[in-house]
Amino acid sequence: MINYLISSKGDTRFANNGIYKSFLALLFTVFIFSCKKDKQETVDNKSLEPQQLINNITSKLSGADSITNFMQVLKNISLSKEEVSEGITVFAPLNEDVAITSAMVKDHIIKGSFNHYELYNKRIFNTLSGKELKISRSADTIWINGVQVGGKQIVYNDNEAVHTIKSSLTSTTTKDELHTTTIEVTVWDGTKWSIASPKGEVISGATVNLYATQKDYTDGAIAYSSKTNASGKATLKRLASGRYYIEAFYGNKTNTFRSSAEPYLGFYMGYAISGIFQSDAEVNAASKQSNAAPGNFKWVDLNNDGIVDSRDYYGLPYESTVTISALTRKTEISIGFLNNKKP
Incomplete structure (x- = not known):
C-alpha cells in the first residue's frame, strides 16, 4: 500500500508532501501498536498456569457449601498446561457419602469452557480421564450420563465454567437412563x-x-x-x-x-x-x-x-x-x- 501511494501515476509530489509523511508515521505507529497488542495477548493466553486456573475456580466457589467435598479435592488436583490450554469446564457433584478421590475429579473435567447453552442434546465430551459424557437435554433441563445438571452454570468466563450436578459421574455410562426424582x-x-x-x-x-x-x-x-x-x-x-x-x-x-x-x-x-x-x-x-x-x-x-x-x-x-x-x-x-x- 505504501509503494502504491509513492508510485501511483509516477507522481512524487504527494510523497514529498508533509501530509503524506504524517500519514506514513501514523500508519507505522498503528502497525507497531497492533503487533505489540497481538504479542501481548498471545503472552497473556499462554501465561495461564494450571494451578492459577484451579485457584481461580475454588476461590470463586469458596462459599458453595453444597459442593465442598468435591472442591476440597479439586484444590490439590494436578493438571498439565496442555490440559488447561483451552480452559476447562468442571461438573461439580453435590456432597455425597461417597469419598471423592483425585482420580474421580478428572472424570468431571473437560477441555474448553462451555456455558449452559453449549450443552446441547446428544453432544459427546471426553473428560481428562478419558471418560465419555453424553448430554441429554429437554428445554432447559440437562442430564450428563443420566445425572441431572443443577440449573445454569455457577461460574463462566473464557477460561473456566463450573456446573453443579446431582451426583458423581464416575460410575455412570453414556447409556444410563435419565435420573428422576x-x-x-x-x-x-x-x-x-x-x-x-x-x-x-x-x-x-x-x-x-x-x-x-x-x-x-x-x-x-x-x-x-x-x-x-x-x-x-x-x-x-x-x-x-x-x-x-x-x-x-x-x-x-x-x-x-x-x-x-x-x-x-x-x-x-x-x-x-x-x-x-x-x-x-x-x-x-x-x-x-x-x-x-x-x-x-x-x-x-x-x-x-x-x-x-x-x-x-x-x-x-x-x-x-x-x-x-x-x-x-x-x-x-x-x-x-x-x-x-x-x-
Whole structure:
C-alpha cells in the first residue's frame, strides 16, 4: 500500500508532501501498536498456569457449601498446561457419602469452557480421564450420563465454567437412563425375624403406597403406588418433589396399626414402629409395652413417660421421607403384626 501511494501515476509530489509523511508515521505507529497488542495477548493466553486456573475456580466457589467435598479435592488436583490450554469446564457433584478421590475429579473435567447453552442434546465430551459424557437435554433441563445438571452454570468466563450436578459421574455410562426424582423402599417382613436375620426377611409382592399427607391416607388418596420385587424393593419414579408418607402391606402384614376403625379428627391414629426388639436386654431397657419380646416391634414412647399406651398414638402412616430432585432417596419399612410372636 505504501509503494502504491509513492508510485501511483509516477507522481512524487504527494510523497514529498508533509501530509503524506504524517500519514506514513501514523500508519507505522498503528502497525507497531497492533503487533505489540497481538504479542501481548498471545503472552497473556499462554501465561495461564494450571494451578492459577484451579485457584481461580475454588476461590470463586469458596462459599458453595453444597459442593465442598468435591472442591476440597479439586484444590490439590494436578493438571498439565496442555490440559488447561483451552480452559476447562468442571461438573461439580453435590456432597455425597461417597469419598471423592483425585482420580474421580478428572472424570468431571473437560477441555474448553462451555456455558449452559453449549450443552446441547446428544453432544459427546471426553473428560481428562478419558471418560465419555453424553448430554441429554429437554428445554432447559440437562442430564450428563443420566445425572441431572443443577440449573445454569455457577461460574463462566473464557477460561473456566463450573456446573453443579446431582451426583458423581464416575460410575455412570453414556447409556444410563435419565435420573428422576425417585423413592426406593425396601420392605422387610418382621414376622421372619431371627437372631441371624435382625430385620426379618425381604418380601416380594408387597404393596407400597405413597401419600402426600396423612390426611390423604385417611381419605385413600394415593399419590404413587408400586410393588416390591424379588429383592424386596419397590421403586417409585418420576415423583413430584416433597415429603411422602409410606404405607406398606402384604396380606394382613402392615406398618400401619390403627387404634380404631374410624379416624380421629380426620386422621387415623396408632402406634409408631421404632425397630424390632433384638434381645431380652433390649426389652428390659425399653419403655413398658404389651407383647414386648425379641422379634416383636418396639413402639415409640411419644411422651417419654416410660409406658407405651393410648397417649402415644401418632398420625398414620408414621414413616415418611423427603424426595430430592433428580435423585433416588432410599428407605426401609418393616411390616408385620401387633404381635409377631403369636403362634
